[in-house]
Amino acid sequence: MNSIILLASNEISFNQELIEYAKKHRPDTEWVLPDDERASLAKVAACWFPDKEILKSFPNLQLLHSLAAGVEHLDEKLLTAGLPICRIVDKHQQQGMFEYVLWGVLHAHRDFDRAIENQKNCLFERYAQCPAKHIHISVLGLGVLGKHVAQSLASFGYTVSGWSKSPKSLDKVNCFSGEDSLDSLLEKTDILVNLLPLSSATYHILSKPLFDTLPKGSYVINCGRGGHVKDEDLINAVTSGHLRGALLDVFEEEPLPASHPFWHTERVVITPHMASAASISVIVDQVSDNTHSLLMNQALQNTIDTTKGY
Numbered sequence: 001m002n003s004i005i006l007l008a009s010n011e012i013s014f015n016q017e018l019i020e021y022a023k024k025h026r027p028d029t030e031w032v033l034p035d036d037e038r039a040s041l042a043k044v045a046a047c048w049f050p051d052k053e054i055l056k057s058f059p060n061l062q063l064l065h066s067l068a069a070g071v072e073h074l075d076e077k078l079l080t081a082g083l084p085i086c087r088i089v090d091k092h093q094q095q096g097m098f099e100y101v102l103w104g105v106l107h108a109h110r111d112f113d114r115a116i117e118n119q120k121n122c123l124f125e126r127y128a129q130c131p132a133k134h135i136h137i138s139v140l141g142l143g144v145l146g147k148h149v150a151q152s153l154a155s156f157g158y159t160v161s162g163w164s165k166s167p168k169s170l171d172k173v174n175c176f177s178g179e180d181s182l183d184s185l186l187e188k189t190d191i192l193v194n195l196l197p198l199s200s201a202t203y204h205i206l207s208k209p210l211f212d213t214l215p216k217g218s219y220v221i222n223c224g225r226g227g228h229v230k231d232e233d234l235i236n237a238v239t240s241g242h243l244r245g246a247l248l249d250v251f252e253e254e255p256l257p258a259s260h261p262f263w264h265t266e267r268v269v270i271t272p273h274m275a276s277a278a279s280i281s282v283i284v285d286q287v288s289d290n291t292h293s294l295l296m297n298q299a300l301q302n303t304i305d306t307t308k309g310y
């Protein structure tokens, strides 16, 4: 019998895509929605904002598999229920994330918004430029994505530091770890890139105290999660002129509501959670492979540490 995977996701069109892709490319699995009569047989749930009571509704579940790199969309109760939790790790996402961050870095470093603004006034102004090595970029989070972004930026000549929970040693990247080191890193930062996972320890980390510690004129790029940012503090830091601006890809509520003040905050650039996505083939293969591993009692890939929440 095929391995049944419960698709517990609130993204209706993506669900359809996943089901069709799996039917074609992974006929050894059967992806079913919660209202399918076979759903109760599933031992694995492929999740994106699943119902908080999923374990009560489907007591046969033995593995919760995120459909994304992060697991913050799983309720705390699910994260601590004692089941293993896996996430998607798509190496190809690293390049996409680097491209996105590089776009923001160049925008700030080369003052491209100034050129765009000048064009509106037919102003041919050659303003001063600064070599990349004089720009200090700090990357929060040195995991699969942050490490690649930090090292790639360093290879472009930027002066790069990174911050993680446990100590790291990376070629051409000054590595900092632990809460006590954060302020000294921030104080020397021109461009801050957030690639932390969202957890209770990192919720609202991008808020007033952090912005106040950054030097005046610094720039913030958030491609972690919306919950990392305290929105009103960011708006205040930008509108007061303390921050030079921000590039935001992720938001607490997505799609970002039309009424949200971010849309109309000058020098805040909004993108629709598009920095980098895992490919459907990688998602379907990793969930399917982990499902087989679970059923065969073999080691699971890309499990998270449920005590740390990432």
Ligand code: NDP
Binding pocket: 069, 070, 071, 093, 140, 141, 142, 143, 144, 145, 146, 147, 163, 164, 165, 166, 167, 178, 195, 196, 197, 198, 199, 201, 202, 223, 224, 225, 249, 250, 273, 274, 275, 276, 277, 310
């Ligand atoms: P990883 O789990 O591989 O890495 C997380 C990094 O953050 C690790 O270096 C970890 O430290 C560090 N970290 C976690 N908590 C803390 C803390 N409290 N203090 C200091 N450092 C901490 O994650 P990925 O690199 O795969 O992804 C990062 C995040 O990027 C995802 O969780 C997701 O939210 C976001 N993302 C956004 C996308 C987008 O399109 N915008 C696409 C994909 C992901 P240590 O190494 O010591 O454990």
